[in-house]
Amino acid sequence: MFKRFGLALALLMSSAPTWAFETQATAAWVYDMTTGTVLLDKNAQTPIPPASMSKLMTLNMLFEGLHDGRYQTGTEFSVSEKAWKMGGSKMFVKPGDRPTVDDLIHGIIVNSGNDACVVVAEGMSGSEEAFAARMTERARELGMENSFFANASGWPDPDHRMSAHDLGLLAVRLIEEFPEYYPYFALTEYSYQGRVPANSQNRNPLLRIKGGDWKADGLKTGHTEEAGYGLVGSAVQNGGRRIVFVISGLPTDRARAEESERISNWAFREFTMKTLAKAGTRVAEAEVWMGEAEKVGLVPAEDLARLIPAVARDKITAEVVYQGPIKAPIAKGDPLAELVLHVPGMPEARVPLVAEIDVAEGGFFTRLTTAARVLMGRVFAPDAPAT
CATH class of the missing domain: 2.60.410.10 (D-Ala-D-Ala carboxypeptidase, C-terminal domain)
Structure with missing residues (x-):
C-alpha cells in the first residue's frame, strides 16, 4: 500500500515583499534555464504578431545550415531587387553586393535588417515564400505549435504569428544548440560597409546596462504598430544562473526598456537557488x-x-x-x-x-x-x- 509522511525542511532565506509580478506587457513568459522553471506565464500560448522577434527563426534556419555544413560564415549570398527594396529596418545591402553569412547574421541581429532576412530566405530556399513555409514546418518539428510564418522578417501580415512561449522555446534552443554563434546577440554596433551609421546600434536596451549582479547578452527586439514593443531577452547572473524572457505589447520603447529590466531584477532577486x-x-x-x-x-x-x-x-x-x-x-x-x-x-x-x-x-x-x-x-x- 502507499505510504505518505510529511517532513520539515529548514530553509534559511531572506524574505521579500512580494512574489507575484504584475506586468503591463500583453503577453509575457519568463523561464529559468538553470532549473527549467517557468516563473511567469501571461497569455504565453496565444499567437501574437511577433514583429522582428520572429527573425530569431530565420537565424535558427541559418544556424542549422552552418551547423550541418551546408554553409560557412564566409559563404556569399546575392542580393535581389526585392531584398534591396525592403522597407523598415535595414542593413542597406543592394543589388551587386555579395554579403557573407557573417555579414548577414550581424545585419539581422544588430541592424534588424529586413533586407538581410530576404537575402537569407532567397539564398536558402529560392524564394521568401518557400522559406517561410519551411520555417513553419520546422517550428512544428521543434514543438512550437503556435507559430505561423508568412515571411522571413516579421513584416506585418495577418498570417504571421508566434506565441510568447514559442519565442521563449526558440531562444532557449539558440542558446543551447548554437553556443558558437550565440555571442553575436551581445554585439551592440554593426555597419555593413559603413552604410548604416544612423541604424548601427543594437536596440536591445539591456545590453547597455553596466554593473549589477547580472548581465544581458541577447536576443532580439521587435516593434510594429500592431504588435507594440517587444523583446526576447536573456541574462546571466554572476553565479551562472540564466533566465530567458519574452515580453510583447508594450506601448513605447521606454516602457520596453523599463519592463525588461524590472523583469530581470525580479527573476534574479526574488528567487534563490537552495x-x-x-x-x-x-x-x-x-x-x-x-x-x-x-x-x-x-x-x-x-x-x-x-x-x-x-x-x-x-x-x-x-x-x-x-x-x-x-x-x-x-x-x-x-x-x-x-x-x-x-x-x-x-x-x-x-x-x-x-x-x-x-x-x-x-x-x-x-x-x-x-x-x-x-x-x-x-x-x-x-x-x-x-x-
Missing part, C-alpha cells in the same frame, strides 16, 4: 518486508537543489511517498520512493529517493516472526486489509 538535501543524506525511512532489517534509509541520489521564491521560506512542505512495505532483498541505490515538494505558487516537484544501504532477505527466523505478526494481526483485527 540545496534542500545533500546526496546520500537520509531524509526518511521505508518499512522493509521479510528483510534482515525492518527499515531502510531513503536518500537523494544527487544534491536536491531547487529554485525557491524568497517569500515562500516558511511555506514549503514536503512528503515522502512509496508503496510499501518494500520486499527484501534491496540493493543500495534502488529507487524506492519519491520526495514530493510543495512550494506555494509553483508546480509540484517530485524527486526520486533511493535505498541508503543493501538490505538482504531475512532468514528462516525472520520469515517465521513475520508470519506470526501477520497471523496475530488478522486474529485481533480481522477486518484490517492485508499488506
Whole structure:
C-alpha cells in the first residue's frame, strides 16, 4: 500500500515583499534555464504578431545550415531587387553586393535588417515564400505549435504569428544548440560597409546596462504598430544562473526598456537557488518486508537543489511517498520512493529517493516472526486489509 509522511525542511532565506509580478506587457513568459522553471506565464500560448522577434527563426534556419555544413560564415549570398527594396529596418545591402553569412547574421541581429532576412530566405530556399513555409514546418518539428510564418522578417501580415512561449522555446534552443554563434546577440554596433551609421546600434536596451549582479547578452527586439514593443531577452547572473524572457505589447520603447529590466531584477532577486538535501543524506525511512532489517534509509541520489521564491521560506512542505512495505532483498541505490515538494505558487516537484544501504532477505527466523505478526494481526483485527 502507499505510504505518505510529511517532513520539515529548514530553509534559511531572506524574505521579500512580494512574489507575484504584475506586468503591463500583453503577453509575457519568463523561464529559468538553470532549473527549467517557468516563473511567469501571461497569455504565453496565444499567437501574437511577433514583429522582428520572429527573425530569431530565420537565424535558427541559418544556424542549422552552418551547423550541418551546408554553409560557412564566409559563404556569399546575392542580393535581389526585392531584398534591396525592403522597407523598415535595414542593413542597406543592394543589388551587386555579395554579403557573407557573417555579414548577414550581424545585419539581422544588430541592424534588424529586413533586407538581410530576404537575402537569407532567397539564398536558402529560392524564394521568401518557400522559406517561410519551411520555417513553419520546422517550428512544428521543434514543438512550437503556435507559430505561423508568412515571411522571413516579421513584416506585418495577418498570417504571421508566434506565441510568447514559442519565442521563449526558440531562444532557449539558440542558446543551447548554437553556443558558437550565440555571442553575436551581445554585439551592440554593426555597419555593413559603413552604410548604416544612423541604424548601427543594437536596440536591445539591456545590453547597455553596466554593473549589477547580472548581465544581458541577447536576443532580439521587435516593434510594429500592431504588435507594440517587444523583446526576447536573456541574462546571466554572476553565479551562472540564466533566465530567458519574452515580453510583447508594450506601448513605447521606454516602457520596453523599463519592463525588461524590472523583469530581470525580479527573476534574479526574488528567487534563490537552495540545496534542500545533500546526496546520500537520509531524509526518511521505508518499512522493509521479510528483510534482515525492518527499515531502510531513503536518500537523494544527487544534491536536491531547487529554485525557491524568497517569500515562500516558511511555506514549503514536503512528503515522502512509496508503496510499501518494500520486499527484501534491496540493493543500495534502488529507487524506492519519491520526495514530493510543495512550494506555494509553483508546480509540484517530485524527486526520486533511493535505498541508503543493501538490505538482504531475512532468514528462516525472520520469515517465521513475520508470519506470526501477520497471523496475530488478522486474529485481533480481522477486518484490517492485508499488506
